[in-house]
Every structure is written in C-alpha cells, then in structure tokens.
Amino acid sequence: MITVQEAETLILSHRPSSGTELVELDQSNGRTLAQSVIADRDFPPFNRVAMDGIAIEFKDFNNGQRSFPIGGIQAAGSPQLSNNPEQCLEVMTGACLPENTDTVIRYEDLSIENNVASLLIEKIKPGQNIHKQATDRKKGEVILTNDTLIRPAEIGILATVGITRPEVYKLPSVTVISTGDELVDIEQTPLPHQIRKSNVHTLVALLKSLGIEATTLHLTDSKTEIRTTLETVLNNTDVLMLSGAVSKGKFDFLPEILEELGVVKHFHKVQQRPGKPFWFGTTSSCTVFAFPGNPVSTYCCAIRYFKPWLENCLHLNPTSDSARLTEEVKFDKPLTYFLQVKTSIENGQLLAQPVPGKGSGDLANLTRANAFLEIDKETNLAKKDSLHRLWWF
C-alpha cells in the first residue's frame, strides 16, 4: 500500500495532452491559454486624456497665462485635433490628446465663461492627467504568456488586442461510471435494500464546475457486462472515472477486468482514510481513476487526486493551501486522514474547524464542510493551531 505522497507523484507523472483548440472569446473564461499574446499596439495606443477638462500647452501656463479661449472639443473616438497657440481644446476622457497640447486640467479646476476657460488653481504639473502612450505595455511586448489561466481580466486583454478566438488547451473527455446493483436512478423509488445514485451526480457537477461536460453510464455487478462496456469506453474517452467495486467484495471485479483489458495498474490502495481502495491506471489513450464507492471516499479522491491531475494536464500549477486547526484532532491509525473542515478567515488567518461526520458513508455531512484537511499519517494527534494542507471542495 503506497502513501498519499507516492500516489500523488505517480498520478501527476501521467500528463497526457489533449491538444489545443480555438474557442470563442466569450466562452474562454476558466480555460488555459495555449498561445502567448503580443500587444498589437502600445497600451495605451495614444496619449490618452485621463480626465474631462481642457488641454493646453504647459509653456503657456508657465508664461503666466491663466485664461484660455476654447478652440473646440476633442471627443473620445474622434481623430486627433490640433490646438492653436495660446488657446485650449476641451478634451474628454478616452480621447487622444490634441496636437500642440501636453497638459490636461480638470473641469473641477476651471470656470468657463463666454467660451474662455479660466483656471481656479495656481498649481499644475506639466503632463498631468494624461495616460501616456505605451506607459502600461509596449507594442510587440508579450502581455499574456502561454499557460495563463483566462479570467475576466484576461478576456479584457484578449479583446483589446483583437483575439476573437484564443487558442486554449483542450479539456479531456470524461466518462463517469457508477457501479453497484443497489443503485437506482433518482426518479425511481428505491426498494428497502436499494439506494438512489448520488456519486455520479456529485462527480458530474464537480466536472461541470471544472468546465467538463461528462458522459455517464451505469454498470450492474455483472462481469460480462462490465468487461464489454469498459472495452468500448476505454477506447473512446480520455478519462474514465469509476465509483465503487474496487475493494475486497465478491463483486468487486473492476481491478481484475481493467488489468485484463490492458490498463496498466499504477497502484491499488493508498494509506488514507477515506478512500483506501482507490485504484489508478492508464492505457496509451485513457487515464483511469477507480474510486471507492462510499460517497465521501469518492468525493475526497476526486478533490485530492483528480483535480490536481487535471490542472497539471491543463498546464496550471496545482497548488494547495495550508490552514490552522481550531481544535485538537486525534486519529491514531497509520493512515493519512482527510478530515472534513469548515474554513473561515479570522484576522487574516485561514482556520479549519473540524466537522468530522460519521464516516465515509455520511454524505450529508459533506454539506457542512467546504474542504478536506490532510492530516499526515505520522500525526496521531493533530494539535490545536497546527498547520495542515487544505483541499477546497
């Protein structure tokens, strides 16, 4: 049985590429750029008026001039005008600075009468209230690097440089399969010994939040059915995510069948609770995450292993934060313990309040938590205020 760290390393070492694709800009939020983005113009592309008011030549002010006849209006979106000597032009935020001007004075600092603007202040700085051309970025400069996560701000940049369809890394296709004869569809009324499917819906929702529309299937505990279905699925999906049938039960056929079908097993079982029977393997085209079927186990493994794996495949750095325990926690098994916690930030401190629940079958408890705290297997008694890695749901 391997450790959590060994499992993590093995999983992250498998990093298949799904290639890249072009997507519509307005659909690209949350994706990773697979191109670098160059400034097609200076940022800003011209000396940009940054305040509504008038534009003058500073030397006129310096020569003692305090009143300026208004020669016209330089609107945003209009071609650049030219100012006459010892006059001014009204200028609007976003306009290009008129020729023969170098300083902008805000309306707040002016009185305007009979088309003459007079200063109400005695101190101005040459070049003030101008967002100078190329101050932020220069034409030709890389403004977004390859492997950047696209958020709304990056979408603004992509729009500015005219990229209507950015190149991004493709998301893998994922098939989620539930197993177990005790499971019925959610619209059905279960018999006394049955329960409704839940893991598959939890996983589909998690995948959707990561941008992936998963395909779903259900397998009964029949060896023939499992083998036939998996053989097809393995050739048609980038990721196969299974829930259940990986432990020691008489009908836990998955590990055996997956190996028969040529999936290379990288590990089976991890020194952890929940999720000990987790099985992981790959073919040349498919990565197989076979999670234990208890709801908390499935969810914990998906958060702790699948999500960082996906981020790694998408060229994002998988990171985990660390949080401080609000009370002592005892767990004396030689296993890494993924404790359910509710986090909060108090005085800038990220705190983790244990909400342990009643074991890996206690799905309802997950709704009280928002993260798993990873308590190392060497730690039998995690002290109040001790720091541990945190995995947000």
Added chain:
Amino acid sequence: MITVQEAETLILSHRPSSGTELVELDQSNGRTLAQSVIADRDFPPFNRVAMDGIAIEFKDFNNGQRSFPIGGIQAAGSPQLSNNPEQCLEVMTGACLPENTDTVIRYEDLSIENNVASLLIEKIKPGQNIHKQATDRKKGEVILTNDTLIRPAEIGILATVGITRPEVYKLPSVTVISTGDELVDIEQTPLPHQIRKSNVHTLVALLKSLGIEATTLHLTDSKTEIRTTLETVLNNTDVLMLSGAVSKGKFDFLPEILEELGVVKHFHKVQQRPGKPFWFGTTSSCTVFAFPGNPVSTYCCAIRYFKPWLENCLHLNPTSDSARLTEEVKFDKPLTYFLQVKTSIENGQLLAQPVPGKGSGDLANLTRANAFLEIDKETNLAKKDSLHRLWWF
C-alpha cells in the same frame, strides 16, 4: 459624494426578487435552493454493511464460537437474507445487514476454507463495521435548508432523496451596455484614435462565471440613440449594467437620460479610487449599475458592488475576507483606495502583495492581481501587516 460604506448599504437595501424556478439537478450547481429538503428515508435507510466480509451474531462469538459455516452471500442490491443459527453470511459493502446478524468481520481478519470462515483475531466489538440505519439523518429531518448554495455535495444529497428538479432562485436577466465613440468591435482594426471594446467582454465573462448569460449592446455618444435604446431596455431587463459616460464629459449623457427616463438615482459618485463617478439607480423593475468606463474602475465596481448585490438577491450572505498587507502602502487622498493585490497563503496567513499598476486605465495590470484590497479613506498610510477587507476577482 457618499462613502463606500454608504454606497454598499444603499445598494444592498435594494433586493428585488426574480422569483424561483425548477432546474434540472445536473444544471443546479452554483444555484441557491429556494426550498428546504427533507430526508425521504433514514440516512442510511437500512443497517448498511460497511466492510466486505461476514456477518454473524455477536452472541455466538461471545459463546466461544470462532468458525462459522457460510450460509450464502448478501450482495449489495439484493433483498435482505436471514442468517441461520451459528452460521454466517458473506456480506458486501453497501448491502443491508442480514436478519439475525449484528456484527461484521472483515475478510482481512478471516481465513475461509471449505465454505467455513474462521477468525484470525481474538477481539471484535458487537455491532462493528455496520453503518447503522438513521445514524446520519432521520426520515423527515430537514437535510438542506432553504437558501443553501448548491455545490457538488448538495447535488449528491438531492439525488439521494430523489429530487430531479430542485427549486432555486431565478437569476436576474442582465443587459451590459458599452458606450463611447472610441470603441470598435474586437474583430475590427482600430483607427489611431480608437480602441477595441474590452469592458463589455470582461463583464460578460464575470457574469457567466456567476451563472448569468448576459445580453450586450453598444451605444454611441448620441443623446437620441441613448434615450431610445435605454427606454426599451429598462423595461426588458432585471439589471442594466453600463460602462462609461457617467463623468463630467460633454458626452456623458447617461445620468441625465436615466433620470429623465424615470430611473430613481440613489447616488452618483463615491469617495473611492478607482470608480469615483459610479452611478446607481432603480426603477420598479430594473436595477441600474452605471460604472465609470476605465477598465479597472468598471471591474472594481462590478466586484465590489454588483457581486455582493447579486449574492444578496440570491439569498446568499455576501462576505468579504480580510488579508494582511505585505508592505507599506501610501495613499493620502481622502478616498477609499482599492489596491490591486496578489494573494497567497503562508503559514495559514492570507497575505496581500500590492501590484498597484498605473491607474484605472491600466487593464493589463489586472492580470497580475487576483483581488482588490480595500484601504479605508481615513488611512493615509497602510502599514505592513495591517489587515484590510479583501475582494477576490
């Protein structure tokens, strides 16, 4: 000019309801429950076997019996079997515990030969390895309250109780309008005095991440066009989000036209940087956020005011965290300063590293940050390690 706190209070006091709707379970992630959810059965619904192994009666063990003839297999998903006296049944995780048994022993602690299971251990506890009926929740108990944010774990719960279409609060319809004659579409090559639209794309992406598919429009700086378009839009959208034309410019017609069209102004201008000219108003059916047009101003106002307003409308508690400054920041204007920062968590501390950028026109700088730190207007010198409210992008 009002303060940030006054603006926040005014905005949050307007809380129109868009009503509720039923959505498909697999589409409900990120929405807010508008119903409470009752357990339709006990959680778990039967005494559930929690380990693969055998089920026995503890009194037999207590009487010294250590070997048990196997009477059959209780599979998950099969109707409950009954155990014969002094025998055992093999039981699978997820199965219901057979009648006349009360204790489960794992395969790991057994040897099985000639259909007889013999114990390899000397100590067992009555009732072990059973997830007892109703341990987690009782039938009839409220398991999800009204106003719960639906995440993947909640979707698992909704599936378990058979809710295929949860009732959730409707999202408001939003129309995003950009203004300004200097703006051209992203597929166009701008003339020297023009720039491409970016704010509208940033806002659409932000709204999409909040679950809202926005409608977009562009208005040129023509009073007639603005009035005609806004008149129609105001009657057809729950939220009108504008960017630009709210300052002191000659073509900043929006505040005037909005009031002419019967929008009640709640404030114009907030003591803040960026985003001072922010205008906010309402009609009986529409909430109007008119943001200043500089990209950083627009984005900051959307994050600081619109997002909490939306959360409040959706019955979620808008919260902000607080983070610790990593270095001293000077800002001596009598304005609240929204500083762009890059956050990190170190030793459980949420830290905010200033990445101030070059003003409200410096869109590119937003890509270096991931939050705004709100430095109060009374604070001219924010010290290293001081705590401030944080607004994640």
